[in-house]
Amino acid sequence: MTGLKHLNRILEWVGSNSALAALLVLFVVASAFVPNFFGERNFVAILYQYSIIGFLALGQLLVILTAGIDLSQGSLVAFTSIVVAVLMNRYGVFPAIAGGLAASTFLGVISGLIVSRTRIPPFVVTLGMLGVGRGLALVISDAKPVSVDVEAFTNFGRANLGGVPVSAILLVLVSLLLLYFVKYRRLGRHIYAVGGSEESARLSGVDVKKVKLLVYALSGLLTAIGGVIWTARLHSGSPIGANNYELESIAAVIVGGGSLFGGVGTVTGTLVGVVLFGVINSVLNLVGISPYWQGTVKGVLILLAVALSQVRRPSRLR
Amino acid sequence: METAAPVLSLKKISKSFSGITVLHDVDIDLYPGEVHGVVGENGAGKSTLIKIMSGAYQPDHGTIHYQGQLLKNITPRWARENGINTIYQEIDLIPSLTAAENIALGNEPLGKGGSIDWAAVRSQARRILDDMGAHLPIDVAVGNLKVAHQQMVAIAKALSLNSQVLILDEPTAVFTSSEIELLFNIIRRLKAQGIAILYISHHLDEIFQIGDRVTVLRDGYLVRSGLIAEFDKPSLVRAMVGREIDFSLRNGHSLLGEEILRVKNLSRSPVVEDINFVLRRGEIVGVAGLVGAGRTEMARLLVGADPLQHGEIYLNGRRIRPTSPMVALGLGIGMLPESRKEEGLVLQRSMAENMAYSLVQKSSRAGVVPWKSIRREVASLLSKLEVRPANPNLQVTYMSGGNQQKVVLGKLLAAKCDVLILDEPTRGVDVGARLEIYKLMYEMKTEGKAILMISSDLPEILTQADRILVMAKGRIVAEVPAAEASEEKILAFALRLESEMV
Incomplete structure (x- = not known):
């Protein structure tokens, strides 16, 4: 009897923390059986690669919390990288970074304005912005990579503090900031309200338009931070890279407990989702699964995670 | 009570939608500390009346005075912030947030540096619910609460905004009798605090139990209005019915x-x-x-x-x-x-296809849809039904109701x-x-x-x-x-x- 109770409790925990449970299991199994998995070198590699997705996923989380979606992230990474690279070669590091952040945020603001002022679904709006961002990147760069040889900047891509990549530390700091924002600031808290029930939120005096504008703008900004780091690591701006990054960020949010219906999802869950995908990616590479198969494996894992997460759909009123 | 000025006063209110008038010159006054019942059949205009009071609709004609001032073009938000609150049948709460947070939403108490003061959010919720005499968990997502409790949270939310007028739309629709009693106790407390309550209900028993005044609507007209003492149940029902019935429409024997x-x-x-x-x-x-x-x-x-x-x-x-x-x-x-x-209906498809969905089940051979015979059958149905225009390929969405x-x-x-x-x-x-x-x-x-x-x-x-x-x-x-x-x-x-x- 008590054994059953324990089992129930374990199942419940797994149901509501499926990403963390999966991460723990995978981590233990991989450490035991996958050669070269357990070790500082591999962990650092995962952090390098997935801190970029991490920034995108945080932005995606905010958008998904309002029951929206941002498909433009991959394009905006490429767009940011081109803006940063072009500006850096002319005006130096800081104007370039500022310019890159501003440019991508601006496109996020445009998406946010359209989503909040019209009835066009976010899926369509950001699909449009996906084309706009990629197109602008191609136009500005004439479809060629723009190399960056400012060492102060490219070094930053590899920088670490006591072995931990600076980009990962930055991601943690930004996450803490967001944690505070969505828990203790009215505007941040209202993101959950809008996603939970837009009409109720509006009637409660929540400025729904402002909230929606904000999340797309923040998604643009956070994507740009990822884009700047990406540029530093590549030593160049690329108009054709970062394809499908938005899919990884969406997957991380969902696997981390977010609901595409809005109102449900957490910063920490999203980070767990990101790390989980980083670990999965690393394992697939280390055991030598062909990159062609990797997409399939990840896709199946997303479906599994979402199926599990149905357990935690919020119950509806009446 | 008679001498007090009404807190909310509607005069000669009319409203129509696409040519159909749903309210004709309706007058209604709400007095502080009184429960004003509104009864009427389905479609009598009760919902429209509420929506006009709460700013969701603008009246075509007529005036609204609130606390002595003429209101013009108010929004739901203005109404809520200024003390006119509606508890709708579909409860306006956010299921994934807790009771405490729902009560505070949009008005969260702020502490140091503009951060939300969560302790104050909880203590405020606790205080309001205690004042109401409602006891329910405040840290549970409201989606997991009983409906009666959800409604109490909705009322508490209205009270947190210093409500002067509370509009309850069919509040007891899904209540058990003990829950109704609980709600009535809450309403009595609110009356004692001088709040004016508009109480819409199909249950005349409730109107007689809790109401001070009653207004009867029928087909958008105000039929009768007065103190509850002037009515008994038969007279109330007689006022509610009495629509013109065209018995020439009688459907044979x-x-x-x-x-x-x-x-x-x-x-x-x-x-x-x-x-x-x-x-x-x-x-x-x-x-x-x-x-x-x-x-x-x-x-x-x-x-x-x-x-x-x-x-x-x-x-x-x-x-x-x-x-x-x-x-x-x-x-x-x-x-x-x-x-x-x-x-x-599948609105985006043609009427032929819509009708065919049920034919396909019956007439498919080995999973193959016999379009030819289906088309023939649809054509004969369309003429029988006198559908206009009689174009079987027309998308249903373009047709009249x-x-x-x-x-x-x-x-x-x-x-x-x-x-x-x-x-x-x-x-x-x-x-x-x-x-x-x-x-x-x-x-x-x-x-x-x-x-x-x-x-x-x-x-x-x-x-x-x-x-x-x-x-x-x-x-x-x-x-x-x-x-x-x-x-x-x-x-x-x-x-x-x-x-x-x-």
Whole structure:
């Protein structure tokens, strides 16, 4: 009897923390059986690669919390990288970074304005912005990579503090900031309200338009931070890279407990989702699964995670 | 109380939607510390009145004074922030947030540096709920609370905004009697605090128990208004009914054939309880009742749209188990659903295709759709139904409500149904199409089909049905032959006043 109770409790925990449970299991199994998995070198590699997705996923989380979606992230990474690279070669590091952040945020603001002022679904709006961002990147760069040889900047891509990549530390700091924002600031808290029930939120005096504008703008900004780091690591701006990054960020949010219906999802869950995908990616590479198969494996894992997460759909009123 | 000035005063309020006037010159005054009941049949204009008070609609004519000031073009947000709060039937809370947070939402107490002070959020919620005399967990997502508790959270939320006027729209629709008592205690406390309450309810008992004044609406007109002491239940019901009924629409006489459908002890607690009735060939049985009486839910059980809890269904004497609407359709029981746009039609497809969906089931050979014969059948149905324009390739979304409804009927005819369950068959349909639908119903009846017609339009029930079942709170409370039925009688049953009215 008590054994059953324990089992129930374990199942419940797994149901509501499926990403963390999966991460723990995978981590233990991989450490035991996958050669070269357990070790500082591999962990650092995962952090390098997935801190970029991490920034995108945080932005995606905010958008998904309002029951929206941002498909433009991959394009905006490429767009940011081109803006940063072009500006850096002319005006130096800081104007370039500022310019890159501003440019991508601006496109996020445009998406946010359209989503909040019209009835066009976010899926369509950001699909449009996906084309706009990629197109602008191609136009500005004439479809060629723009190399960056400012060492102060490219070094930053590899920088670490006591072995931990600076980009990962930055991601943690930004996450803490967001944690505070969505828990203790009215505007941040209202993101959950809008996603939970837009009409109720509006009637409660929540400025729904402002909230929606904000999340797309923040998604643009956070994507740009990822884009700047990406540029530093590549030593160049690329108009054709970062394809499908938005899919990884969406997957991380969902696997981390977010609901595409809005109102449900957490910063920490999203980070767990990101790390989980980083670990999965690393394992697939280390055991030598062909990159062609990797997409399939990840896709199946997303479906599994979402199926599990149905357990935690919020119950509806009446 | 008589001498106090009204806190909210509506004068000569009119409102129409696309040419149909739903409120005509309605006056209503709400006094501090008083409960003002508003009663009326479905469609009498109660909801529109509330929406005008709460800023969701603007009146076409008339004035609203609040605390002595003329209000112009107010928004729901303004109304809420300035003390006019509505607790709607669909509760306006955010299911994923806690009770405490829902109460504070939009007005969260801030502490140091503008951060939300969560301790204050919780203590405020606790204080308001204690003042109301409501005891419920405040740290649970409201989606997981009982409906009665959700409503208390909604009231608490209104009170947190210093409500002067509280509008309760059918607050007890899904309450148990002990929950109603709890709500009344809360209302009494609010009255003592000088809050004006507008109380909309179908339950006249409640109006007499808690109300100080009552206003009766009928077809958008104010019929009577006064202190509750001036009324008794029969006089209130008489004021509610009395619509013009055109008996020339009378749907012929009964053509009783043999029994086709028998329903025994049908239940799905708590919405449908122990339903028993018989349906014969060649008759139209009307199902009357108030919104929320369980009529649609009962219909859904008959076609297997929802699973049965208890009960047996017999078709032509044989027990059937319709596990899905598709199975039911195969057996010859078809339903015209309440909302044709969501449940009855695929709006983006042509009317031929819509009708074909039910044909495909019957006539496919080895999974191949015989389009040629289907097209022939659809064409003959379209001419029978007099659908206009009679273009089978027209997208349904471009058709008028009445013609859309005919297409749904066509689906049922195409499936060769013998038992037709029509849920609000003429809702949102113009007069001409309404008559044509009546004519079709009559034809089906003469062909020996049986029709169960759910309708909130009492004149429609009285003119079209041969027999009337009245439902209340999930049960059939009365069965009345058409010849003995009157609007007053049906309504008395639906309101469950039969003992007091007779």
